[in-house]
Amino acid sequence: MVSTVKGALFPAEGGVRERILAFLQKAISQGCFDAVLIPVRAPGTDSFTYSLVRGESLLENAYPLPPVMSVQGAKAVSSLTGHGKGKKKIAAIVRPCEARATAELFKLGQVDLENIFLISLDCPGALPLADWAKDPQKTEEAFTEILKGKASESLRPVCRICDRFSATGAEDLHIGTLGAEKGGILLIPHSPKGEGILDCLGLTTEADISAWDAAVNSLTGQRKEQRQKFMEEFKSKTAGLDNLLDTFSQCINCHNCMRVCPICYCRQCFFDSDNMKFAFADYLNRAEMAGGLRLPPETLLFHIGRMLHMSLSCVSCGACEDACPTAIPVAQVFSLVGGQNQEEFDYVPGRSRDEPPPLRVYEEDEFEEVEQSCAGASAQQEAPNA
Amino acid sequence: MPKVLRSNKGTEECLLELLRFLLESGKVSGVFALRKVGESGGVAYSLITDPDTLKEALPLFPLMPANAAKVLSRLTLVEPANQPIAAVVRPCELRALTELIKRSQGSLDNLLLISSTCGGAYPLKTAVNGNIEEKLPAYWEAVKKAEIPPDIRPACAACEHFVPYNADMTVALVGNKDVDKQCLIHLNNDKAEQFASGMAGELIGGEIDSEIIESLRSKRQARGKELFDELGVSEGFDVRKFFDKCIGCRGCSKICPVCYCHVCFFDSGGDEHEPSYYETELERNGYGQVLPAPIFYQLVRLFHVSLSCVECGLCADVCPVDIPLWAVAIKTAGSVQESFDYLPGRDLEEELPVTAFKPEEFAAVVD
Numbered sequence: 001m002v003s004t005v006k007g008a009l010f011p012a013e014g015g016v017r018e019r020i021l022a023f024l025q026k027a028i029s030q031g032c033f034d035a036v037l038i039p040v041r042a043p044g045t046d047s048f049t050y051s052l053v054r055g056e057s058l059l060e061n062a063y064p065l066p067p068v069m070s071v072q073g074a075k076a077v078s079s080l081t082g083h084g085k086g087k088k089k090i091a092a093i094v095r096p097c098e099a100r101a102t103a104e105l106f107k108l109g110q111v112d113l114e115n116i117f118l119i120s121l122d123c124p125g126a127l128p129l130a131d132w133a134k135d136p137q138k139t140e141e142a143f144t145e146i147l148k149g150k151a152s153e154s155l156r157p158v159c160r161i162c163d164r165f166s167a168t169g170a171e172d173l174h175i176g177t178l179g180a181e182k183g184g185i186l187l188i189p190h191s192p193k194g195e196g197i198l199d200c201l202g203l204t205t206e207a208d209i210s211a212w213d214a215a216v217n218s219l220t221g222q223r224k225e226q227r228q229k230f231m232e233e234f235k236s237k238t239a240g241l242d243n244l245l246d247t248f249s250q251c252i253n254c255h256n257c258m259r260v261c262p263i264c265y266c267r268q269c270f271f272d273s274d275n276m277k278f279a280f281a282d283y284l285n286r287a288e289m290a291g292g293l294r295l296p297p298e299t300l301l302f303h304i305g306r307m308l309h310m311s312l313s314c315v316s317c318g319a320c321e322d323a324c325p326t327a328i329p330v331a332q333v334f335s336l337v338g339g340q341n342q343e344e345f346d347y348v349p350g351r352s353r354d355e356p357p358p359l360r361v362y363e364e365d366e367f368e369e370v371e372q373s374c375a376g377a378s379a380q381q382e383a384p385n386a
Numbered sequence: 387m388p389k390v391l392r393s394n395k396g397t398e399e400c401l402l403e404l405l406r407f408l409l410e411s412g413k414v415s416g417v418f419a420l421r422k423v424g425e426s427g428g429v430a431y432s433l434i435t436d437p438d439t440l441k442e443a444l445p446l447f448p449l450m451p452a453n454a455a456k457v458l459s460r461l462t463l464v465e466p467a468n469q470p471i472a473a474v475v476r477p478c479e480l481r482a483l484t485e486l487i488k489r490s491q492g493s494l495d496n497l498l499l500i501s502s503t504c505g506g507a508y509p510l511k512t513a514v515n516g517n518i519e520e521k522l523p524a525y526w527e528a529v530k531k532a533e534i535p536p537d538i539r540p541a542c543a544a545c546e547h548f549v550p551y552n553a554d555m556t557v558a559l560v561g562n563k564d565v566d567k568q569c570l571i572h573l574n575n576d577k578a579e580q581f582a583s584g585m586a587g588e589l590i591g592g593e594i595d596s597e598i599i600e601s602l603r604s605k606r607q608a609r610g611k612e613l614f615d616e617l618g619v620s621e622g623f624d625v626r627k628f629f630d631k632c633i634g635c636r637g638c639s640k641i642c643p644v645c646y647c648h649v650c651f652f653d654s655g656g657d658e659h660e661p662s663y664y665e666t667e668l669e670r671n672g673y674g675q676v677l678p679a680p681i682f683y684q685l686v687r688l689f690h691v692s693l694s695c696v697e698c699g700l701c702a703d704v705c706p707v708d709i710p711l712w713a714v715a716i717k718t719a720g721s722v723q724e725s726f727d728y729l730p731g732r733d734l735e736e737e738l739p740v741t742a743f744k745p746e747e748f749a750a751v752v753d
Contacts, residue, residue: 045630052674086661133707249424291436325704
């Protein structure tokens, strides 16, 4: 964390939820924004849906940090603004990975952030959807403990190794709760819009954020280490064609992972299109080449195709794995591959809204080793005896 | 007198032998059946052309990784099979295929349809946990006794249509007390007899024992009632309470064999809104739900599929949040089908109620 980061203290009492809601309520009453886009518990149910709220229903039903990620927040922002900006000023309250995915969608032209205040929070992680579906109450109790700061093995695998759980740079304003005193929350602006909220509330960025900064740095260090260790082990289990085939062997081609992915940006998935519908003779030919053809076909190709499309922007949010009915560790695979691809381009998805996606930028002097090996291969083709 | 191919071998072994015979004799060019995939205990449908590969086939494995109708429709959508293929499918899969054919989404040409009296399938998650193998002995014991195997999917435990309609061949499983040492394959028509001719085994006369079938049917009816009562699903129940956990992945539509739209309305952008829509909701109600919006989606889907729903239960099986979609489907589809006296997949010649105009129908509604 850079030392130039500054923040303001918004004084409030209660648990994390109450303090955050107090801030949002105050900001609405001061006219900083008109309403909030936030996970809301539908009355009388265990479920959370992203909704626009303000006033009483905000205080009663909104949950800035629900125990599960039933919908990725970036998808909610794109549902709201995919067709353009609205008239109202909306504060979207999202987890850091959701803020980062929103920034990626911004680069892809699939959200309009002009009237959106993107606000992220320190994220304790989320619990697996499958656990929650089985026993919502028990899951919520476990999450309450996690919110109090208890480390937990019950978090989703990608959350346990997440090293971008705090401010990321994609948001207008970050809410710091880690290591902060109970008397309030830290508001850390990252854009003029974020600063505008502080001005509107009459707050100045003079708070001492060193305790938060230290807590974030320390946990980031731990998580980086955990991530590295985990990925080394995971790589040894999944690398190579046989392991890859086995990892995805139980895929039933439901495409749930694609539908819930905040990044998967195609308006119609290629694999749902007529391009993938072939004549019977083609399928039979393919079967004859190998003795048998797995059906529906292209299960692994689908994952590789999806990976090729979105891995540079993959924020490791884990929504894909949560939605998989056959418990394939799809988020872990995508996080591994995405992380490596991103490193190649020195790109962190959602780090900044202004940083263009690597595939949109031409750099003359990049990946020379690939060029050389390609040149070598074609030279060999021309002179097979060389 | 209907004919039965009988041999003193385990049923699965004998079925595999028949498939191998069909393939090796050139009577078929391929076999469509479940086959082992990977090391973690899963199965997937395969189009098998090599008799050696056929060794990996598990045609009667009690798991349903896809509804075969959806896959066979995909194979024959662009053009009918140009070579004969033997397909081993469950009764509900066969019914769904019939519905898709009625909707011009596939072809039966060149397909030899082999089905069985079905004992049911386990939830997909059972295979994921890797403990399906240990369940198999109890499964086959129950099938032999015409009972409901423990832990099978609720949709199967409540299924009353476990005897196939329109199969060319029917493998006797339910109530076949010697299923592991005696094989009975009913040849339901001339086509089946022609394909089976030359196959080792004796041809005897016989029919599927309707008493045994009825006894299982009544057990399943009773279990169905219990399951519905547990879920609180009854006449006029409020479907909305089931949908609140929905995360909007729409896996239920993607895997549904009879979700027939070429492009789903919900993939078409048809349900997207301008921001003003949500802002108006906020003004009117004090809140505006943005995502997911499952009620509209689920009701539209029910509206589309309920006439052709064969209650295969795959929708519930793929639901990441365990919504009992099978129960919703059975209750709503069941009553829609009943009001038209229509059973999907019973008969290819039976017209879809919405495509047949009857001047005298639903007089009460007309009035």
